[in-house]
Amino acid sequence: MSTAEKDFSWRSIMLPALLPTLLFSIGEGAIIPMIPIAADNLGATLAIAGLVAAVLTIGELFGNIPSGWLIARIGERPAMIGASALSVVGLVICIIAPNPVALGFGILLVGLATAVFALARHAFLTSFVPLAYRARALSTLGGTFRLGLFIGPFISAAVIHLTGSVSSAFWIHLVACLAAATVLLLLPDPTTTFGAVRTVRLKGRKMREGEALVEEESSGLFRTIYNNRAVLSRLGIGAALIGALRSSRQVILPLWAVSIGISDTNTAIIIGIAGGVDFALFYLGGFIMDRFGRLWTALPSMIGLGIGHLVLAISHDLPAHVTWFIAAAMFLSLANGIGSGILMTLGADLADRSNPAPFLGAWRFTGGLGGAAAPLLIAGVTAAVSISAAAGLMGILGLLGAGVLARYLPRFVPKQPRQS
16 A cells, blocks of 8 residues: 555545535535426426526536636636636526526526536546545545435425425525535635645656646647547547436436426425435445446446436336336436446546646546537437437437447556455
8 A cells, every 4th residue: 555545534535625515516406407497487398498407518518628727727726616606697697587598598607617616626536536545535526416416406395395486496506606615715725735745746747847737737628638539539438428328317307207297396306315316326336446447337327327218218108107207217316326426537547647637627528528418419309209209319328338338448447456
């Protein structure tokens, strides 16, 4: 065991690294199930409501373009505080939105902010957590997001029940963003705690390369994609399909609830319980990755997400469609939960540990392409055919994604040795 592994303490990253993430994700969890419902209440059709929900992932996709450069320039904590402020602006627009177009613009800003916030914390853990603990640390980060997505819908359900207004869910996220920014300002910045490590690690490179290091940190997203085209054009396709299935799950479940007539409050409760199933498995997924290799969670997760969508596809018009919806929601959460942290872990495995943000931005952009395309595809197929056809198509893509991961993941990320 290396000195870095012996010196690593989970306590050192808990409050300053994970608490702001939890607060931000609680707010996000509060609004995600409500976005299609809010659009529906403003007069949108089912397909348009799906399009408005898709804007969140589109915002995250475009937010990945400048985020790697921004974080390398100003640091993780200032980037997260700025992201919280941008999200507040977007949420205010959502609250006062008079039509689906204005609502979509507000959601776009929230998506941009989410991308920066998530990448900042991902970059920090990639830089400072030893390899032996990497998958567990990043799965814990993923689990923190999932805990927020579990708690948020229940808070939404309670607040909507008390106020009778779906837009009150956006107030929850607004308060959560302000709380996250406050925590970031009041608690010690973890990057200062580990700053000496980063300084020592980079000192030799600065002496050898001078300004080249600054140029590397400032390189644009598309140059980084070009420089890493071998892995991004192969394993990156698998990442994009993982992003697509995860994004589809977040969009199609609330749309499905609208299409079969489940009430707003019950929709939030069902999705909240599904979020609990998702959250419960985060550490198990990380342990399996560290112990047996990344493929052992990536493959079951993608196969399960594909099967869950196929179950939805055949159940819409069955007499017990509500029961089938609940069962499919829980199964999708089970599949997603076992893959907790897989994209972040693979990105960390492939990134330059001394300056991970540029590559991680490119990696998240690649996954985000799938995440942004899936809701648009769902909206288009729903408008042209039906929501059942959209679910079936996503199920097929999930099974294809499992094949891509089985082909390329062992090639680019060899199995890690077992840790005692």
